[in-house]
Amino acid sequence: MQSVDRAFAVLRQVANEPGGISDVARAVDLPVSTVARLLGTLESLGAVVRIGDSGTYGIGSGIRTLADGVSASETLVARARPLLTELVARTGETSGLSALDGDEVVYLDHVESENEVTLRDWTGVRLPLHVVSSGLVLLAAQPASAVTAYLARPPVRFTRHTMTQPARIKRRLASIRRQGHAWTIGEFDEGISSVAAPVVDAHGTTIAAMHCHGPSYRFPGRADTDTIASEVTEIARELSAVLP
Numbered sequence: 001m002q003s004v005d006r007a008f009a010v011l012r013q014v015a016n017e018p019g020g021i022s023d024v025a026r027a028v029d030l031p032v033s034t035v036a037r038l039l040g041t042l043e044s045l046g047a048v049v050r051i052g053d054s055g056t057y058g059i060g061s062g063i064r065t066l067a068d069g070v071s072a073s074e075t076l077v078a079r080a081r082p083l084l085t086e087l088v089a090r091t092g093e094t095s096g097l098s099a100l101d102g103d104e105v106v107y108l109d110h111v112e113s114e115n116e117v118t119l120r121d122w123t124g125v126r127l128p129l130h131v132v133s134s135g136l137v138l139l140a141a142q143p144a145s146a147v148t149a150y151l152a153r154p155p156v157r158f159t160r161h162t163m164t165q166p167a168r169i170k171r172r173l174a175s176i177r178r179q180g181h182a183w184t185i186g187e188f189d190e191g192i193s194s195v196a197a198p199v200v201d202a203h204g205t206t207i208a209a210m211h212c213h214g215p216s217y218r219f220p221g222r223a224d225t226d227t228i229a230s231e232v233t234e235i236a237r238e239l240s241a242v243l244p
Helices: 002-016 021-028 032-044 061-091 133-140 144-152 166-179 225-241
Strands: 048-050 057-059 094-101 104-111 126-128 182-185 192-200 206-215
Touching: 002 021, 002 032, 002 048, 002 057, 021 032, 032 048, 061 094, 061 104, 061 206, 061 225, 094 133, 104 133, 133 166, 133 182, 133 192, 133 206, 144 166, 166 182, 192 225, 206 225
Parallel strands: none
Antiparallel strands: 048 057, 094 104, 094 206, 104 126, 182 192, 192 206
């Protein structure tokens, strides 16, 4: 823990005032040898960078990328939250927001319905793309080469309803691109049904997915699946419209 504290002290100092090893060491009250070792490690990680040919250290792109990613994620969640609440009001089921994270979908936010029986909060959970509606929406938006690479690793079967054949999944993704939404019924868990639609930025890039899900015994039930999908799609478009 001491090394972590020292590394953060060095990072804070460099962020506030770029400087050389001796300057940083004096500012954080650590031995020059310790600061030199920490700066060397942080530089190898991209957290700090030498400015020009001098011995002056400044914050590196690695830290800036992390900060930008957190900022973008927080902004997306903040803008999505009232729309997720609206989606719950329209459908009567829990809604959520998710994004692509490598070969998985990660759930960013969750607004629960007022039903007595609801699903767990999935915020922070990561799942394979092919087993949930939001993951399929995100996968459908990827380049053909990325889809092929994903399907090259045998898709894992979670239930008897999970689609695992690459050729069938590719046809399904083509259908999702045409329809603008994806349904999954009991494919990750036999007791869960879900529908999702893409969220796109001002450049037309799919950056997230908005979904609505509930217990399969109740959702979609006898409701018109196209009507439910239209509600999710409309709310996702409303979010897309306010994104940069």
